[in-house]
Amino acid sequence: MFKLVCGAGNEDAESVKRLVFVYASAGCSIFDLSARKEILDAAKEGAKSAGREDVQYCVSIGIKGDKHIKKARINNSKCIKCSNCYNNCPNEAVYSSIIIDEKKCIGCGICEKKCPTGAITMEEKDVNYREILPYMVQNGVDIIELHIMGHDTVDLAKKWQVINDCNPKLASICIDRENFGNREVLNRINSMISVRVPYTTIIQADGVPMSGGADDYKTTLQAVAMAEVIQNAELPVYIMLSGGTNSKTAELAKLCGINYWGIAIGSWARKIVKPYVLQDDFWENKETQDKAIKIAKKLIESCK
């Protein structure tokens, strides 16, 4: 199973429509989206243009503190216009005038790390999940994903309850080890899946979230390692690898004996088709579309 991660924070509808078109044409069957009506509509349009009405949609929300619900902010009084943020943003969210386009910012935090003056901070932007999640399930979303890398367990409990009340076909828990060790990770998962029917939950084993900038074994290593922690716990869940995933992930996972259900790829999948999907004449240019689809197909093949 291959899942294209458009980005939990990606609210750029046109970019989502193009990505879904390319990857649906290439054979992808699950698309991970920001939990917003206009983004779901854009994804459906992209899938329809690809002649794929059979795809599944997963929408993501996050608990307080999780980087997937953060957006970069610039304090202009500290900015020295060095352009590090502009040159390093993987999602074209920073303009040359050093203004951040919030809709394009996926909260990866790269600009914050590259800023020499501390002018950039990451601020949380949540959605009205009580309203939007039931809407999503009523409008064709099969999977709701909760990113749980934060310390606010009250927020976690509230959001998990709402997700379960919505009764999606599958719930997904996205977790990494940046803040917690293996024991805490498994404690959280065990407590969350105790309210669910066996094998109705996906654990998205996030290696290093939003880190898939390169296509090598090292970049995907932590995703495989995280999956191994979940697999060893023998839980009644499906394992999906993510966070630094690329065309080497399946090979490494198989070498390590990981029985994964699927592979979710975001940063790397978006990066390899970027030169094509950014073109102004994308929708009119079949040659451009075909080149992007060919690249996407190769990546999907590598995940089988």
Ligand code: SF4
């Ligand atoms: S580098 Fe990441 S956090 Fe910064 S603006 Fe770009 S997408 Fe947002």
Ligand code: SF4
């Ligand atoms: S990296 Fe920091 S200092 Fe440099 S342009 Fe961006 S916000 Fe300004």
